[in-house]
Amino acid sequence: xxxxxxxxxxxxxxxxxxxxxxxxxxxxxxxxxxxxxxxxxxxxxxxxxxxxxxxxxxxxxxxxxxxxxxxxxxxxxxxxxxxxxxxxxxxxxxxxxxxxxxxxxxxxxxxxxxxxxxxxxxxxxxxxxxxxxxxxxxxxxxxxxxxxxxxxxxxxxxxxxxxxxxxxxx
Amino acid sequence: xxxxxxxxxxxxxxxxxxxxxxxxxxxxxxxxxxxxxxxxxxxxxxxxxxxxxxxxxxxxxxxxxxxxxxxxxxxxxxxxxxxxxxxxxxxxxxxxxxxxxxxxxxxxxxxxxxxxxxxxxxxxxxxxxxxxxxxxxxxxxxxxxxxxxxxxxxxxxxxxxxx
Numbered sequence: 001x002x003x004x005x006x007x008x009x010x011x012x013x014x015x016x017x018x019x020x021x022x023x024x025x026x027x028x029x030x031x032x033x034x035x036x037x038x039x040x041x042x043x044x045x046x047x048x049x050x051x052x053x054x055x056x057x058x059x060x061x062x063x064x065x066x067x068x069x070x071x072x073x074x075x076x077x078x079x080x081x082x083x084x085x086x087x088x089x090x091x092x093x094x095x096x097x098x099x100x101x102x103x104x105x106x107x108x109x110x111x112x113x114x115x116x117x118x119x120x121x122x123x124x125x126x127x128x129x130x131x132x133x134x135x136x137x138x139x140x141x142x143x144x145x146x147x148x149x150x151x152x153x154x155x156x157x158x159x160x161x162x163x164x165x166x167x168x169x170x
Numbered sequence: 171x172x173x174x175x176x177x178x179x180x181x182x183x184x185x186x187x188x189x190x191x192x193x194x195x196x197x198x199x200x201x202x203x204x205x206x207x208x209x210x211x212x213x214x215x216x217x218x219x220x221x222x223x224x225x226x227x228x229x230x231x232x233x234x235x236x237x238x239x240x241x242x243x244x245x246x247x248x249x250x251x252x253x254x255x256x257x258x259x260x261x262x263x264x265x266x267x268x269x270x271x272x273x274x275x276x277x278x279x280x281x282x283x284x285x286x287x288x289x290x291x292x293x294x295x296x297x298x299x300x301x302x303x304x305x306x307x308x309x310x311x312x313x314x315x316x317x318x319x320x321x322x323x324x325x326x327x328x329x330x331x332x333x
Binding site: 001002005012013016020021022023024027028029030031042043086088090091094103105109112117130133134136137140142165166167168169170 | 176202233236237277278279306307309310311313314321322323324325326330331
């Protein structure tokens with residue numbers, strides 16, 4: 001899998017979104033395993049189909065991302081959007097987008113268990129790096145309308161809310 | 171997930187059966203890991219009836235997806251009155267019976283219930299994880315969990331804030 005992940009950085013997200021593989025320790029895989037071995041111990045998944053799915057991972061990631069400007073316009077039209085911030089509490093308290101909520105175990109349980117699989121959710125991180133993993137995690141649990149803020153809150157601060165202070169982590 | 175399956179899951183979730191800890195349980199089985207959003211714990215209490223030791227009641231707690239909760243709700247009803255051996259003989263799709271066929275990505279959720287049942291009734295043979303032994307690759311949950319030492323936040327100066 002190491003080579004697969006190097007060739008397709010979004011492979012793990014793609015695997016979890018459709019096949020529920022690689023999301024946590026109980027459905028994870030070892031980097032030394034081959035894709036064929038993983039398919040075999042997950043209900044004999046069709047290797048070719050899985051490989052074809054992984055090859056589209058870049059496009060899947062691209063569809064998940066949403067630009068700050070697009071999100072701002074969407075927020076004006078739809079008040080049901082849940083903004084879920086996956087940064088640390090310290091970062092959240094330093095700066096956050098109005099109306100967003102910090103991801104916690106309780107928030108995750110509510111999101112996964114409230115029975116609304118189609119409600120819009122937008123994941124916010126610092127630079128847009130971990131957000132795609134979080135979005136894939138929710139999509140793999142059956143939520144259907146999950147996006148990730150492209151460039152994270154840093155892009156939001158640069159392009160939408162220029163009064164919001166930018167930061168780095170030491 | 172198709173609409174029919176979603177509807178059946180919602181029906182099961184609307185009135186979930188047997189949720190919560192069971193006082194005085196004879197057996198407990200846990201699978202998964204609450205830290206990564208997937209954990210299911212099953213309690214089982216037996217009684218003697220007609221010379222057989224049968225399951226009097228089973229309850230569960232789940233921290234995870236709604237499919238696992240729906241399957242656990244149905245399964246804990248299904249195994250009532252069965253012996254441990256009869257309950258262990260049930261396949262994943264039988265435990266999820268009322269939900270109908272599950273798509274591949276949801277079978278894993280139903281397997282959580284089967285794993286918890288096995289861990290409770292046959293702990294010496296339970297295999298809580300199909301993942302081969304050894305360190306696993308970082309999971310998506312690891313990526314979200316923000317583990318490690320807290321890092322100091324430094325606001326960018328006006329000079330730095332120009333890129």
